[in-house]
Amino acid sequence: MLSTRVSRSLTTSSSLRTCTRLKTSRATSSRTYATPTSNPNHVTIVEVGPRDGLQNEKSVISPSVKVELVNRLGRAGLTHLEAGSFVSPKWVPQMAGTAEVITKMERMPGRHYPVLVPNMKGLDLLLDLLAKHPPTSSTPAPTNEIAIFTAATDAFSKANTNCTIAEGLERLEPVTRKALDHGLRVRGYVSVVITCPYAGKVDPQKVKEVTKALLDMGCYEVSLGDTVGTGNFTTVTKLLETVMGGTNAISAQKLAGHFHDTYGSAVNNVQTALNMGLRTFDSAVGGLGGCPYSPGATGNVATEDIMYALKDSPYTVAGDLEAVAEIGDWISKTLGKENASRAGKAIMASKKVSSKL
Numbered sequence: 385m386l387s388t389r390v391s392r393s394l395t396t397s398s399s400l401r402t403c404t405r406l407k408t409s410r411a412t413s414s415r416t417y418a419t420p421t422s423n424p425n426h427v428t429i430v431e432v433g434p435r436d437g438l439q440n441e442k443s444v445i446s447p448s449v450k451v452e453l454v455n456r457l458g459r460a461g462l463t464h465l466e467a468g469s470f471v472s473p474k475w476v477p478q479m480a481g482t483a484e485v486i487t488k489m490e491r492m493p494g495r496h497y498p499v500l501v502p503n504m505k506g507l508d509l510l511l512d513l514l515a516k517h518p519p520t521s522s523t524p525a526p527t528n529e530i531a532i533f534t535a536a537t538d539a540f541s542k543a544n545t546n547c548t549i550a551e552g553l554e555r556l557e558p559v560t561r562k563a564l565d566h567g568l569r570v571r572g573y574v575s576v577v578i579t580c581p582y583a584g585k586v587d588p589q590k591v592k593e594v595t596k597a598l599l600d601m602g603c604y605e606v607s608l609g610d611t612v613g614t615g616n617f618t619t620v621t622k623l624l625e626t627v628m629g630g631t632n633a634i635s636a637q638k639l640a641g642h643f644h645d646t647y648g649s650a651v652n653n654v655q656t657a658l659n660m661g662l663r664t665f666d667s668a669v670g671g672l673g674g675c676p677y678s679p680g681a682t683g684n685v686a687t688e689d690i691m692y693a694l695k696d697s698p699y700t701v702a703g704d705l706e707a708v709a710e711i712g713d714w715i716s717k718t719l720g721k722e723n724a725s726r727a728g729k730a731i732m733a734s735k736k737v738s739s740k741l
């Protein structure tokens with residue numbers, strides 16, 4: 385059951401397009417978005433539900449459901465929405481409809497809709513599509529950003545992309561250069577930063593090395609993926625101390641946290657990373673997801689759970705928590721699975737109670 389304070393704050397946060405100043409969200413909600421770079425306490429959420437969340441579903445989800453998911457999340461005020469992947473459909477059939485999704489979804493000015501690209505073939509398919517759908521005065525291009533991905537172990541890299549880390553970096557370098565030449569932003573991912581399902585415990589120095597390689601290539605930011613979701617206070621602290629310390633220290637502004645919630649520590653891991661200076665976190669509405677090449681790993685930290693954890697704190701985050709909770713409820717029901725967001729479930733339960741009063 386939600387506390388009175390919380391439920392009151394939820395019922396007063398009526399605007400869908402808000403940057404909720406969490407400390408004061410009970411009183412008002414601003415209708416403008418905070419500019420992340422201008423506010424050191426702004427936390428950017430990269431909503432990965434439409435990609436990371438759906439890529440592991442047993443059944444293939446229709447593009448129309450994916451489009452509706454992106455549209456609803458955009459209308460709820462989320463600013464960074466990972467919309468899909470241009471990967472091989474032989475490897476991840478669930479992402480096969482991404483071209484249709486990014487051309488049909490609502491594209492809001494000022495938002496980012498990154499898509500995963502594993503190789504030159506994926507980038508060329510995307511660039512062809514962008515050439516056919518140029519931006520107009522009212523509608524931005526389908527995307528302005530790609531995400532490239534590798535891992536901190538050769539074993540995971542081979543399972544996920546059929547090549548070693550070194551081969552992957554070599555493959556991604558010209559992809560990044562060409563994407564940048566075409567005006568796209570490039571984000572990087574390093575998977576298995578804590579534990580690898582195939583190689584066990586991961587050396588944080590290796591994570592730092594791969595992260596640096598992606599930044600040197602031209603990524604504006606690298607997301608550190610706890611793919612298996614084994615991270616806790618101690619291992620996340622050690623990881624970030626290593627990556628952000630010593631020779632070739634990488635600044636917190638260049639890093640994002642991507643925590644799966646397999647052991648229930650993902651929100652704590654976000655808070656640990658936040659205390660160490662990170663301000664960008666990946667999450668999935670309803671805690672959707674998992675990686676097809678990380679058997680047993682559960683979904684990402686739920687977007688609702690991060691938003692709730694930061695409520696009444698000095699941090700700001702874009703989006704309306706109640707609206708996101710409703711989307712988590714809707715997509716979980718649509719997929720026929722249990723809503724994995726604790727905060728989302730509590731919010732929906734409290735709404736049911738208040739509607740009966």
Ligand SMILES: CC(C)(COP(=O)([O-])OP(=O)([O-])OC[C@H]1O[C@@H](n2cnc3c(N)ncnc32)[C@H](O)[C@@H]1OP(=O)([O-])[O-])[C@@H](O)C(=O)NCCC(=O)NCCSC(=O)C[C@@](C)(O)CC(=O)[O-]
Pocket residue numbers: 436439469470471472473474475476500502503505506507509533544545546573574575576609610611642674675676
């Ligand atoms: C990298 C490859 C392609 C290598 O796979 P490969 O089999 O070595 O590649 P290939 O070049 O031999 O191609 C095989 C077939 O796929 C086609 N193909 C090849 N590339 C593409 C493309 N881009 N788009 C469409 N089709 C493509 C290609 O044309 C060919 O078709 P065929 O000739 O047999 O008919 C493959 O391993 C792959 O697609 N892997 C992606 C796996 C994936 O998407 N994993 C999940 C995302 S990563 C993740 O979830 C982790 C993250 C980011 O969330 C962070 C975390 O939690 O850790």
